[in-house]
Amino acid sequence: MAMGKVGKTVESLGDYLKEQRVSSRLSLRQLAEQAGVSNPYLSQIERGLRKPSAEVLQQIAKALRISAEQLYVRAGILSPDDGVGGSVELAILGDTGLTERQKQSLLDVYASFLxxxxxxxxxxxxxxDATEEELAHEDAPITTETNTVTNEG
Structure with a gap:
């Protein structure tokens, strides 16, 4: 099931990249050259056959002059609901002192902590909620039955 989600994410990423490339009036070859990736690799990304690393997405974003964060969201690296958490993830992704594997490991650990x-x-x-319910029962008056024995006699 996860594969289906990844496939759709990558496919929408590819469609988005192609749309951005066409609107920038760049050929596949020109964008590949500017982003520093091979022409076939970029073609596979656009067709949804490959999922690029954060570093490659950053290079493509720079070549297209668009936000790398948008590409990270479309690639499923960042969640659009992250809010403040996104800044931590962006810091990790933007750290040039880390390898791609180290970045992914840190992102995984961070996501697991969240x-x-x-x-x-x-x-x-x-x-x-359970404690409040218990306390409400404790405050209820306690009633006991008493038997009165009368001594008639």
Missing amino acids: ALNAAEAEDSEEST
Whole structure:
């Protein structure tokens, strides 16, 4: 199932790149040369057959004079809902002192921390709700039945 999502992401990335290239009036060959990638490789990216690295996307974005962040989102490297978190991811992707593999590892670890924190926050909310419910029951008056024995006699 994940493969289907990746395929669609890459396909939309390729369509977007082709659209940007055509609107910039660049041939496939010209863009490949400016981005420093091979013509066949760029063609495969546009057709959705290859998923480029963040570094290649950055080079293509520079050649097309568009935001690398847009390409990262379309490639599935960044999530459009990241908000503030996106700045951390962009810093990692933009760090020239790291290899592509190191960047991907850091992004994976960062994403796992965010997911863990979100799960813990959700669990905390659920336990808070349960505690509030328990407290509400504790505040209820306790009634007991008493039997009165009368001594008639």
